[in-house]
Amino acid sequence: MGVLSGIRDAVCFWRRGKAPVPFVVLFKKFKSVLERNNRILTLMADMADKLGGEYVFDRRYIESACEELSDQVFKLVSDLSILDQGKNVELFAAFERIRQEMQDELAGRHRFPDTPPTLPLSALRADMGEAVGGKFAMLGELKNRLALPVPDGFVVTTGAFADFMAKNNLPEFIREQAKLLDLDEEKNIRGVSWAVTAHILAASIPRGLARSLAASLDELTERLGRAPEALALRSSAWDEDGETTFAGQYESVIGVAPTEIHTAFKKVVASLYSPEAWLYRRRRGFKEHEAVMAVGCQVMIDSRVSGALYTYAPMTEKEEGVFVSAAWGQCAPVVGGEIETDTFLLQRHSPFAATSRDIAQKTRQMVLTPGGGADFVPVPEELAGVSCLSEADLSLLGEAALTLEKYFKRPQDVEWTFDAAGRLYILQSRALVFSGRPEKRTGAIDAATSQAEAVFSGRGDVVQRGVAMGKVQVVQNEEDLDDFPFGAILVSRHTSPRYSRIMSRAQGILTDIGSPAGHMATVAREFRVPTIVGCGVATELLKTGDEITVDATQNVVYRGLIKELRFFELTEEDVYEDSYEYRLLRRLLKKITPLALVDPHSRDFAPASCRTYHDITRFIHEKSVAELIELSESGQGLLDAAAARLKTSLPLNLFIIDLDGEARGGMGEIEPAALASLPLSELLRGLDDSGMWSTEPVSVDMGSFMASLTRTYGPRDGATAKLGRNLAVVSREYMNLNLHLGYHFVLVDAYVGEVPADNSLYFRFLGGVTDFRRRARRAGCIGKILERSDFRVELHGDLVVGRIKSLDKEAMRAKLRLLGGLVGFTRQLDVRMSREGDAHCFAEEFLAAIKPVMEDIK
């Protein structure tokens, strides 16, 4: 047995483990991957588009769109599993997990994110609303990403809430009671609400939650260095502070002694079923299973002065301002409108000077009482008539206000407090909802835009509607992203999925090149960043620091800041966001569009890390391209295809395998004119017409000559060297070209079809005859040429990799001719690279010489 299996292993090793699938079949799968990738991105974009406000859709649409999408993604996974011969089977599991979650969502069975019962504030981010509710997800973001001061604490998750409800059989009880509401909402609401609330208050806290609460309190004590005297328990319901505002509907319990935390938790949960909140939900089409409440628990601040502010004063159409109201003591009575407040209107720029102030006679204030709780006490006489905020306080508030607004891209309604030591804390920030009638103000917009200078208009594709106003930040490479300023407008040549990293900081995005179905577009929609791609002239006409207004609804870019446009945008009513189908589609899209797998070089770029359909799609796209290049290079499975030698006077020794089976010349030779492959034809044309393939011997100096003698083929040079010939695998739209020219290697992989989103070009150059310095200089020169021609370039020593994607057919043809010229130009270039400045000179020389070769295209 041992001998047998040993032989079998040896044979398998010899056969490389698997019988090769014919290359033609693999190539068909590759093409199918490209087509599906495009279809899926378009479908995802379509679905996200439906949330943009332009479309009318219904449940039937959501169901059929999800079904088609799942079908396409499943087939995409299957295609890859044939292409890579089963290397990524975990993708099926990832797909099934996501599909099942979507099924559950469609059936009204919500699956709560798998988290511990409590989470500290330091662990929360904006996208965790599902787990911790809207309010605390945002507070976490303020604390952890914007570094704004937020009172320390933790949150009881939605999962723990669901557990608490289920263990006490509350969902069934509520469903029964809700039937009474179906009969007569008005008449029965008080009684039903009272019954449900009483049940919740009498319910018991599950053991796991109790343990977790105790542990979180201990950790909080440790962080503070003392036991907190009083806590604030705040509601953080689903969709609270999101598009739907439940402002003031749910209860916050302040001044809670740590021993009272269980009771306070139940009180906040019970407020989910107050008559007002329940009716509000029912009338906006919320289903019972959508009533979900996370509860935040924070240290009470011993407030000296507190209040609320609107980052964008809703009363003023022409004058913009920050509106602040403030009173002595705790915040709750200010928000509740129970006491007299000072009011201020601040300018919306530094140093946030007050343009008007109204100081009230303040008679009462709420303060913490020893041992927990809070109570009203009289304001000391000497403080009653004086302003409770100084210029410095106002300036701090103004800065915080604009930071918040810029970040959330909507005006904010902010609650804040200063403690006894004068430290500012943000208690809450939520979208400010206007009830204006913007259509009446279109006259003011017409006047303002007709006077403004339009930098360009009607160019490119709108990816996400909206208005962005701010300073331009031109981004050329990845390093530029590191210090991308808050609220700037990103302007760049290309779209790139890497921009998702700064998407939350950007106010808007403009690119010269790019497709609305690309990965970046999907991410921009997810972040709702106003974005226009394919403008053509953005980087030419705009420079870093320019102040512009991007109207990505009308597709116009104006010079200067047009406040009227922003006002119109900020005050628009979005009632459609109140419907169940809208929320359902949005929840489903969270399982579809977010893209976590951005960097193919990262260790997380793996099937197990795929959380959404977008992740799966991007992973497969990247893998299938790599797989095809590898297959062509290794020669695996090529034996079944017949190769023909290209007839040319150039010493290329190029053999062609035509996957369409069209390019057969007589006697195993083929004329260049008979080539049906567009990429190869264009590349050869560039090589021929440029006349850059120099046949004259280059004089080699002694240093280069010695270096050439000592260089041997490296291990990765093997396959081509063994064949002793150059190889191109082609079809009408595709080419994979491997050239081994003297001591360097060129690989060009190209797909050029009618759909720009499918098109891609990959160029790799490596090696050379001379010493490393000269080879690196040549690499630098090639890099420059590619960069100037809009390729994304990576340089590592003498290795150059250039990539370009999503251009239309004509533009791709031009790039292929350029590469053809480059193949000829670079052949013995390293020998000529004796000085540092040569890279630059030769790059300019080449770009000038290649220009006429590309002129007849377009």
Added chain:
Amino acid sequence: MIDANDAATAKKRRILILDDEPIVVKRLRPAFQKAGYDVETFTESEAALARFAEAPADIVITDLKMDGLDGMGFLEKVKAVSPTVGCIVITGFATLETAKESFHKGAFDFVAKPFKLADILDVVRRLETTLPGARHAG
């Protein structure tokens, strides 16, 4: 903008919208109101029919697939009450057969869901050019 305002003041047309999915009527109502129409919406065909018998609208926009009286039946009945009424059928189950049948029953146009608000507004404006010009009492 000016056109819509003129329409609003000169001849405020009455539109009845019927779709059993609340999200559809919720989206259509403000859009047509903004464009200057007098709008009534229903999610049940019986209630819509009763209202139409009481005060016929100039234009009817109806979903096709509904519980009880479906869009096709509704179309027939409103045409019987008021032969000049302009009808538009909207549906998420668009097939050639249903489209044909709708036209046969007197629908002006047939619009597949999902659609853009601008598109349905266009259809209604085209429909208006075929309606009798007389002003209708609200």
